[in-house]
Each structure stands twice: as C-alpha cells, then as structure tokens.
Amino acid sequence: xxxxxxxxxxxxxxxxxxxxxxxxxxxxxxxxxxxxxxxxxxxxxxxxxxxxxxxxxxxxxxxxxxxxxxxxxxxxxxxxxxxxxxxxxxxxxxxxxxxxxxxxxxxxxxxxxxxxxxxxxxxxxxxxxxxxxxxxxxxxxxxxxxxxxxxxxxxxxxxxxxxxxxxxxxxxxxxxxxxxxxxxxxxxxxxxxxxxxxxxxxxxxxxxxxxxxxxxxxxxxxxxxxxxxxxxxxxxxxxxxxxx
Ligand SMILES: O=C(O)CCC(=O)C(=O)O
Ligand SMILES: [Fe+2]
Numbered sequence: 001x002x003x004x005x006x007x008x009x010x011x012x013x014x015x016x017x018x019x020x021x022x023x024x025x026x027x028x029x030x031x032x033x034x035x036x037x038x039x040x041x042x043x044x045x046x047x048x049x050x051x052x053x054x055x056x057x058x059x060x061x062x063x064x065x066x067x068x069x070x071x072x073x074x075x076x077x078x079x080x081x082x083x084x085x086x087x088x089x090x091x092x093x094x095x096x097x098x099x100x101x102x103x104x105x106x107x108x109x110x111x112x113x114x115x116x117x118x119x120x121x122x123x124x125x126x127x128x129x130x131x132x133x134x135x136x137x138x139x140x141x142x143x144x145x146x147x148x149x150x151x152x153x154x155x156x157x158x159x160x161x162x163x164x165x166x167x168x169x170x171x172x173x174x175x176x177x178x179x180x181x182x183x184x185x186x187x188x189x190x191x192x193x194x195x196x197x198x199x200x201x202x203x204x205x206x207x208x209x210x211x212x213x214x215x216x217x218x219x220x221x222x223x224x225x226x227x228x229x230x231x232x233x234x235x236x237x238x239x240x241x242x243x244x
C-alpha cells in the first residue's frame with residue numbers, strides 16, 4: 001500500500017522555536033471535489049500541551065463503552081467521553097448514546113477551544129468527542145463522521161496530545177465518489193493515480209491540530225490504526241458542530 005502526502009502548501013517546520021511562527025505553520029491538502037484537510041503541527045506550546053494532557057488523563061471520566069459494529073457487540077477499542085452545550089441534539093454512533101457532560105464540568109476544555117478558535121476564526125463548535133488511546137493496541141477503525149446531525153459539510157478540528165500516532169485517510173469505497181473523479185480517464189492511468197491521490201497519511205504530534213472540512217466526511221474515511229511501537233498514551237479531542 002502506498003501512502004503519499006500531497007501538500008498544496010507545505011510550510012511546516014516543527015523544530016522552529018518561534019512560537020508565533022509555529023502557530024501559523026500549516027499544511028493544506030486539497031483532497032479534490034470540495035474536500036480539504038489542514039494540518040497544524042503545533043497550535044499549543046509543548047509545555048502547555050503536557051499540562052493539558054495530565055489534566056485530561058486524570059480528570060476526564062473516561063469510559064470504554066460497548067458498541068455495535070456490523071451487528072455485533074464489542075468493546076470500543078479506546079476510551080471515550082463526550083461534552084456538548086445545553087440543548088445540543090443527542091449524539092448516537094454505533095448504537096451508543098454517550099452521556100453529554102457540560103463544558104463547565106471541565107474548564108480547561110474551554111481554554112483549548114479558545115486556542116482552536118484563534119487558529120480557525122469564524123469556525124463554530126458546540127460539542128466535543130474525546131478519545132484516549134492507552135497504548136498501541138487501542139485504535140479507531142476506518143469510518144467517516146457523517147452522522148446527519150453534523151450536516152453535509154461538517155468541519156471537525158482534531159487536537160492531539162501525548163504519544164504520536166499515524167492518521168490515515170482514504171477515499172470512500174463508494175462507486176459514485178470514485179466515478180466522479182476518474183470517469184474520463186483510461187483504466188491504466190486511473191490505477192496509477194489511485195495509489196498516490198486516494199490515500200494520505202499524517203503523524204499527529206503532541207500539540208497539533210488536524211482539520212477536516214468540506215465533503216471529507218461524505219467522500220473519505222479515516223482511521224488511527226494499531227501500532228505495536230506506540231507504548232504510551234495519546235489523547236485526542238475532536239471538536240464538532242451539531243446543527244440545531
Ligand atoms: O484520534 C484521532 O485522531 C481520530 C479520532 C476520530 O476519528 C473520531 O473521534 O471520530
Ligand atoms: Fe473520526
């Protein structure tokens with residue numbers, strides 16, 4: 001399997017010490033057909049990121065629910081927690097209805113949201129799904145966050161702390177989305193191109209943010225696979241906007 005990065009604008013240099021510059025660094029990946037991913041290698045200072053990590057690791061009421069996948073019950077392969085504003089429509093995924101905690105229960109989450117909104121002015125988020133991967137055996141399988149309550153073009157901002165993990169994106173194996181891209185090309189060209197353009201990978205670093213927007217949830221799926229070498233804990237926060 002070939003996973004290649006296609007960056008329209010690749011300015012990232014995570015070793016740069018200048019904090020202001022770091023916040024401005026981003027890689028924009030145009031996935032085509034109105035889908036886009038932006039990766040910010042560092043939106044939160046290293047030291048602050050560890051403070052947030054410790055808080056989240058110790059204070060969030062993590063839960064490992066039983067979910068339903070392809071009609072079977074199984075333990076979700078990572079810890080989770082859900083936070084949503086008052087009156088926000090209840091989230092249900094894989095037959096699981098997480099209890100919505102309030103933003104006021106965990107004030108540092110509002111600080112992280114403020115940082116996210118400084119980087120993404122004009123964006124709106126009213127809910128947050130938290131994930132904790134306790135080691136390399138914890139993962140999230142291929143999926144799209146395409147629940148109706150997020151609308152047709154949701155923006156999802158995903159902030160990572162702790163152990164670096166790989167994040168993969170690949171085009172949804174649906175005939176319609178493949179056809180839209182490749183209708184008028186010969187098969188040989190199509191196959192070659194497919195390897196390069198239909199899959200992307202990112203290493204999500206401590207203090208980084210990855211944003212998915214446009215039609216990414218309609219046309220693409222993503223995953224954080226098992227990694228034998230990832231021994232320590234990773235915490236990931238995905239900020240979302242539920243339509244009211
Ligand atoms: O942990 C991650 O980076 C991704 C999590 C994710 O895809 C999700 O919560 O829907
Ligand atoms: Fe997701």
